Amino acid sequence: MTARAEDRPELKHRRVTIVGSGPAGLMAAEVVAGAGVAVTIFERMPSVGRKLLMAGRGGLNITHSECLERFRERYGEASGWMAPILAGFPPRALIDWCEGLGQRTFVGSSGRVFPRVMKASPLLRAWIRRLEGLGVRIVTRAQWTGWDEAGALTFEDGTTHRADALVLALGGASWPKLGADGSWAALLPDIEIAPLRPANCGFEVKWSVIFRNRFAGSPLKRIAASLGDRTVQGEAVITAKGIEGGAVYALATPARETIAREGSAVLRIDLRPDLAVATLVERLDGSRGSASLSTFLRKQAGLSPVAIGLVQEALHAGETGPLSALVKALPLRLTAPFGLARAISTAGGIALAELDERLMLRRRPGVFAAGEMLDWEAPTGGYLLQGCLATGAAAGQGVLDWLRKTRP
Numbered sequence: 001m002t003a004r005a006e007d008r009p010e011l012k013h014r015r016v017t018i019v020g021s022g023p024a025g026l027m028a029a030e031v032v033a034g035a036g037v038a039v040t041i042f043e044r045m046p047s048v049g050r051k052l053l054m055a056g057r058g059g060l061n062i063t064h065s066e067c068l069e070r071f072r073e074r075y076g077e078a079s080g081w082m083a084p085i086l087a088g089f090p091p092r093a094l095i096d097w098c099e100g101l102g103q104r105t106f107v108g109s110s111g112r113v114f115p116r117v118m119k120a121s122p123l124l125r126a127w128i129r130r131l132e133g134l135g136v137r138i139v140t141r142a143q144w145t146g147w148d149e150a151g152a153l154t155f156e157d158g159t160t161h162r163a164d165a166l167v168l169a170l171g172g173a174s175w176p177k178l179g180a181d182g183s184w185a186a187l188l189p190d191i192e193i194a195p196l197r198p199a200n201c202g203f204e205v206k207w208s209v210i211f212r213n214r215f216a217g218s219p220l221k222r223i224a225a226s227l228g229d230r231t232v233q234g235e236a237v238i239t240a241k242g243i244e245g246g247a248v249y250a251l252a253t254p255a256r257e258t259i260a261r262e263g264s265a266v267l268r269i270d271l272r273p274d275l276a277v278a279t280l281v282e283r284l285d286g287s288r289g290s291a292s293l294s295t296f297l298r299k300q301a302g303l304s305p306v307a308i309g310l311v312q313e314a315l316h317a318g319e320t321g322p323l324s325a326l327v328k329a330l331p332l333r334l335t336a337p338f339g340l341a342r343a344i345s346t347a348g349g350i351a352l353a354e355l356d357e358r359l360m361l362r363r364r365p366g367v368f369a370a371g372e373m374l375d376w377e378a379p380t381g382g383y384l385l386q387g388c389l390a391t392g393a394a395a396g397q398g399v400l401d402w403l404r405k406t407r408p
């Protein structure tokens with residue numbers, strides 16, 4: 001159990017500031033205030049947790065039920081340094097925390113974990129009540145702008161604020177209208193920041209006008225998408241500019257990196273993952289008689305209109321080879337990721353080398369960072385919220401350790 005400040009003189013009368021009221025900032029506040037330290041959260045928007053509420057619109061996938069070893073791998077290059085942080089606040093702890101706030105959870109068929117109400121607002125309301133009960137002060141419409149010469153935090157309205165420790169939890173740069181826009185990078189000029197890039201994003205595809213006009217907005221259900229040696233089952237949606245959706249997001253990191261290296265990336269779509277190649281060869285690679293291509297594909301392979309449209313697009317683009325091969329591995333040339341503003345999350349951020357193991361900035365003692373503003377990325381599936389909450393808890397714990405070691 002965490003010792004309360006009244007029992008720990010080094011925590012008494014200390015003040016901690018958190019900037020950013022997303023999941024990372026609120027979790028850091030809970031850990032610090034839970035030890036009895038006075039916490040103030042500053043948030044630039046008129047209300048707290050806007051991106052968390054937006055995540056709730058999709059059901060609020062809070063974490064995943066797979067084993068911790070597999071779970072850790074989802075953080076790719078960051079999995080090494082994230083491992084102890086995730087071990088300190090693993091998926092089980094997140095589920096217990098969620099249930100402790102009155103939100104019963106369930107595991108969906110894909111192994112993803114959701115609150116039963118499938119939204120964020122009751123969770124956020126209960127969380128704010130808990131924080132207020134711990135004495136946390138929340139100041140909204142307060143945009144942090146840096147430090148003054150005396151080391152006090154400065155805000156856009158001209159006010160300043162002093163604290164014994166600071167947690168920056170300013171988010172990434174996707175969906176900027178929800179508050180996090182990456183502008184914090186300019187406030188940390190001495191800190192190495194890996195470029196902010198779209199993650200879990202859609203990609204541009206040069207559709208023909210006919211295809212775009214007819215199929216923009218159409219879902220591609222029960223497909224498998226492959227890039228290199230990775231294959232993902234799921235769904236996607238055709239948009240006017242390209243393609244997006246779960247199966248595409250899951251391959252977004254290698255697709256983005258391939259495009260950066262080679263100018264484009266070829267995504268292969270299996271339009272009938274449930275049918276064996278041999279079955280499709282038998283059904284599609286003989287003569288189609290007098291049937292039109294679309295009737296033939298519909299009757300022989302059970303393809304939807306949009307899937308038929310994709311095959312026709314490929315043929316118009318000069319693809320040769322048997323129809324069975326096109327249905328099993330339809331090539332789509334991705335030319336660019338959709339912009340960062342439309343991405344679900346952000347890759348890049350404060351470089352690992354800038355942080356100590358407690359998530360304190362090495363060049364700025366007493367300043368911690370957490371959440372999406374750190375340089376890690378993960379697919380959708382609950383890994384984003386888990387990563388933000390776990391780094392928030394770690395930064396909060398780091399603050400307490402720092403306060404214990406330093407004088408007011």
Ligand SMILES: Cc1cc2nc3c(=O)[nH]c(=O)nc-3n(C[C@H](O)[C@H](O)[C@H](O)COP(=O)(O)OP(=O)(O)OC[C@H]3O[C@@H](n4cnc5c(N)ncnc54)[C@H](O)[C@@H]3O)c2cc1C
Nearest residue numbers: 020022023024044055061144170171179180371372384385
């Ligand atoms: C549509 C959508 C759906 C999603 N669904 C899921 C999901 O189901 N599961 C999942 O795991 N993840 C999901 N995510 C991702 C998840 O919501 C984010 O990863 C998470 O909210 C990031 O938390 P954070 O605390 O790091 O940053 P944020 O939640 O972005 O919070 C940062 C806060 O800092 C504030 N701020 C920024 N700059 C300043 C400043 N200068 N001064 C004061 N305040 C400032 C911002 O206003 C913001 O409130 C989704 C994201 C989107 C966009």
